[in-house]
Amino acid sequence: GAVVSQHPSRVICKSGTSVKIECRSLDFQATTMFWYRQFPKQSLMLMATSNEGSKATYEQGVEKDKFLINHASLTLSTLTVTSAHPEDSSFYICSARETERGGLYNEQFFGPGTRLTVL
């Protein structure tokens, strides 16, 4: 299957700093990528849909000024957590679908996740 990488895998930062997480589709192009957040013992909650060359679409309750998303190319999307606070500590997972295959049933491939800890 297609491969999605994510970097870094783990980050610890001080409160008030910003953290950037990269998501790359390694062997396919992805017009659309998705960012999820997962708190301990909970499900994956969609934060935003990242569209190449245009603004991201945020889910209700997700602050777009706090979680900056940039999808500058067909293989890279970044999520920047600005002015991070302890309550932002979570497991962030990106996901992508292959653009070229089209159709209605594209599998969604997941990155390995980034564990963010804000002290």
Added chain:
Amino acid sequence: GENVEQHPSTLSVQEGDSAVIKCTYSDSASNYFPWYKQELGKRPQLIIDIRSNVGEKKDQRIAVTLNKTAKHFSLHITETQPEDSAVYFCAAYFGNTPLVFGKGTRLSVIA
């Protein structure tokens, strides 16, 4: 938007027994229903999926059934093994919408 309900939230079975996890969805337009297995600290792994034009699909010990009229789908794991212990998520979507996940089921297989 789509809403996916998943039951039970926890499930314990004896090794060798079967496990069944059920999900319901709200959007009748949804036409793709994957199931994921997630181990602690790792990404979700697709284990089986079903499209809206199929009622049942099987892959070795794992099977999924879909009832579009009732808007529910189920995961069946037979002859469970300790390594099946994990959190399982159902999901649904259609077209270019993102996957919407159920809340997950923590399966424990007791040896």
